[in-house]
Amino acid sequence: MDAYRAPLRDMAFVVKELLGLGRVNHLPGFEEATDDLFDAVQEECGRFSQEVIGPLNHTGDQQGATLQNGAVSTPAGFKAAYQLFVAGGWNGLTCDPEYGGQGLPNLMGAPIEEMWHAANMAFTLCPLLTRGAIEAIRFAGSEVLRSRYLPNMVGGRWTGTMNLTEPQAGSDLAALRTRAIPEGEHYRITGQKIFITYGDQDLTDNIIHLVLARLPDAPPGVKGISLFVVPKFLIKEDGSLGARNDVRTVSLEHKLGIHGSPTCVLAFGDEGGAVGDLLGEPNRGLEIMFIMMNAARFSVGVQGLAIAERAYQGAVRYANERVQGIPVGMTTPAPIVHHPDVRRVLSTLKSRIEACRALAYYAGQMLDLARAETDQTRRAAAQARSDLLTPIVKGFCTEIGVWVSSEALQVYGGMGYIEETGAAQYLRDARITTIYEGTTGIQANDLVGRKLLRDRGAMVRDLFEEIRTSLQSFAGQHAVAPVVVAVGRALTSAEEASAHLLAVSQTRPEEAFGAAVPYLHLMGWLISGWLMARSAVLAATRLDEGTAEADFYHAKLATARFLADHGLRICDSLHASIVDGGASLLAMDAAIF
């Protein structure tokens, strides 16, 4: 089983050099986020990830979470690791200091989250969901609810869950049936929820469920959904835990991967109704849920990046150890990393992982600016960019993550197919990331419907303008010219594709939404490619200046160049599919399958 090694240098490059903490830490609330703090926290987090949760990844997968007598047990070691996680203050890193958090920007939080997920995705899902619940309560909760729940949740002493899905209501939340009946100041919740990640666990004393349900007088559809806070154990006036609430774990799912994380079927109200509080206004639950959801979507994008990095590391290690045959151009048997095809595969993985890392951290930075910019116009622009990026980070980084984990397994040959090796687990774990918190198709519909069409392309035009100006500023830099050309080509493709979708959306909306996923990929390639071009320019500058880390910057340059030739050209076929492929798509009637 190979150990995870946090890629601290690569992370620091993106955070400190490419994006810059300086862009964030002059804003109110983020003053402490200096380069020095970043270095210290990163190093400590690397250690925690590598030494505490990393070693539990494979054993957690083999053992899995279990349900006995109605109670869930996490795999051996998870509880002790969680206690260290909480004791280290990791849970509240990016949370509001008012409730015990450390208020660090997402630009610092993203690489930390990457490390956790890379080390142990099944473990890290628990704090991921908790943070989403914290965000929702902070956004919509009364002062009573905030003070009742947030200090313990931010501190990690209680965890949070998201209860959306029901058997008939997955992507379509309009179909949900769970009911909430008012009773005094509270509500009684009745219904069944499925796919509840960490819906029960043995890590903490209490679990705070956020539950979507309908009030008796609610209008049908999405406009009649409210959000409720339903704790596993009721909380007394003095803050201590009271009676067990009417929530029961019915069963655990047998999943392809993330075996260490319990995925629960939860029954609310078998004995008369679980007691809950309304969060926010009646029938406005979906809006609040989207607060959680957007935070979670960003995190799942980071997860896709993380699992890709982990799988890649395993493949590199194996390729450096495994001797098979005499590579072309050599004269004696050598590790397979020297075979040109293996180099091609590893180069492809490395270049796409670095592109995803730049994209994900960039989105983190925009989340920070959207929250903290003091200038109204700048804040609105950052919010728009952040809104645009969320579905792209989620969709693009997870699709790349699944693909990378599969290609990494391939590097092992037959050994990759044997579970003991560990490569298969990365693929099994990664495979959920394109599905939960909204499938890639849902992300793409969001991108086209809410981000492109709603403002008739204003958001994307701002982005295209920024990219064009940026590329123009690189003119004459010989070392990066091929990358700039490739990104410029992708930019033209994205502009034409956007114009095409805007044009057809009114007469043939099926065509626009049928091209949504290729469009999401195209935008993902464009933005990440642009960030890689900027990385290359930065690396070329460092090399010109005469750096002590010449190998590192040469590698950055070579990797961006590789992406230009062996990645970005995919945009050509995406463009063709979107712009030329409408008629052939619409001709494929549902009856044809």
Place this chain on the structure above:
Amino acid sequence: MDAYRAPLRDMAFVVKELLGLGRVNHLPGFEEATDDLFDAVQEECGRFSQEVIGPLNHTGDQQGATLQNGAVSTPAGFKAAYQLFVAGGWNGLTCDPEYGGQGLPNLMGAPIEEMWHAANMAFTLCPLLTRGAIEAIRFAGSEVLRSRYLPNMVGGRWTGTMNLTEPQAGSDLAALRTRAIPEGEHYRITGQKIFITYGDQDLTDNIIHLVLARLPDAPPGVKGISLFVVPKFLIKEDGSLGARNDVRTVSLEHKLGIHGSPTCVLAFGDEGGAVGDLLGEPNRGLEIMFIMMNAARFSVGVQGLAIAERAYQGAVRYANERVQGIPVGMTTPAPIVHHPDVRRVLSTLKSRIEACRALAYYAGQMLDLARAETDQTRRAAAQARSDLLTPIVKGFCTEIGVWVSSEALQVYGGMGYIEETGAAQYLRDARITTIYEGTTGIQANDLVGRKLLRDRGAMVRDLFEEIRTSLQSFAGQHAVAPVVVAVGRALTSAEEASAHLLAVSQTRPEEAFGAAVPYLHLMGWLISGWLMARSAVLAATRLDEGTAEADFYHAKLATARFLADHGLRICDSLHASIVDGGASLLAMDAAIF
């Protein structure tokens, strides 16, 4: 759990209409392979696949093969199913009638094999390996060995295995260490072999292992490897079974998928040496092994197609049942198959599956012509084409198979991630197909090294010439024009890529072999795209003539058209990667990872 439904009409279209049994059944030995026989055998095979082995696919996965007291047990139901398989005469369908086979052409065998693998890949691996062993013994065995083994193996009463891999010798067989010491007329074999599919089982009385090993005086490397026949039970003079041979199952692998098929570690000679016979000449084992290997590679290509079809069928069924949301352009909730994005996904899967089916069956037909053509020149041309196609069918159809099974899972959303649904098994099972019998990288090296470079491009030029002439003959056919244009573009890409690889191979062989996998994909798209263009022309003709199956032929036309817009354009980026990407690939030194 969804049931498999054999796509008989689609199969018949490729075999009878696109490729034509008439091209084969005028040749000696294949006279019986008429359209009527094809229909009858197909229907019967469809029933067997759907009713006998199909229902054991999921249970076999859940239960898995087990090892107890040194003996392997297959999952419940496998033995009874195998007995029906043998009783139905299925095992020897394409085998030599001299030894009890039915001598049917591969053009008929390929769809039958597709059905078996689609219904139950883990089960069908056993006859797949047996057929490879039969081919090797028939090709290289003395009359004594042939008559001792072939009747029982062709009849399915004994099974066969391929024993190549050792821990240090995977893709690099030169490194193998298993030894064979002469003893009278026999040899004593000692060594350990890994990854032996059906290395032990409880289906038959005997198992015939073909084992690669070194003679005491063998030269090092691949020129010192010989092939031995080592039965599990020795065979007496009268043909009855004698003593147990010195072969022992040490352990079974815990694999990502194909749980129903035992993957064994076999120890030969723990008690002094397993008794074996030399097959063919000393030190010529690899050549014979390639006979088995090529047969197996073709079959694994079919397997990739098969698992893709099975996964697709599941996704289609789910998409037609699952109601979520109101699709764009509709006014009431409807099954998700009506969402444009789901239609795009299913169209993509369908079009690529049909392209793979045409490619795989075409390769089957070329195998037949290479064996049966009476004209020397025609036979040589068919052999060359078949040699060219083998790595492409293996590499391309399995890569598509893995991708399709992953995309099909995605259609289910969260349900796809739950093992009970069955979609996850298809992905787990499919994932081995790009690895065993030579990884995609190995296929691509074979394609570039032995098929493109060895004859300086003669083989591929013949193919390009045939495709060009064929496309020219379609000029003026309006309905298929976009497909013809797309294939023509792919042809140009493939020609330029071939010329480029030939040019760089002498000065920069690393570049040529580094581009081998993209080249394999490019060739796969070209050939399968060309066959889809021919399908489209055929469908357009039928429609012009006024067919009773208008819907069927319209679908064929639409599917080819869809592939042109949403599949074949990938060739643009493959071309760019091969032709423009050499320098950036070589710049990615092994130290960079």
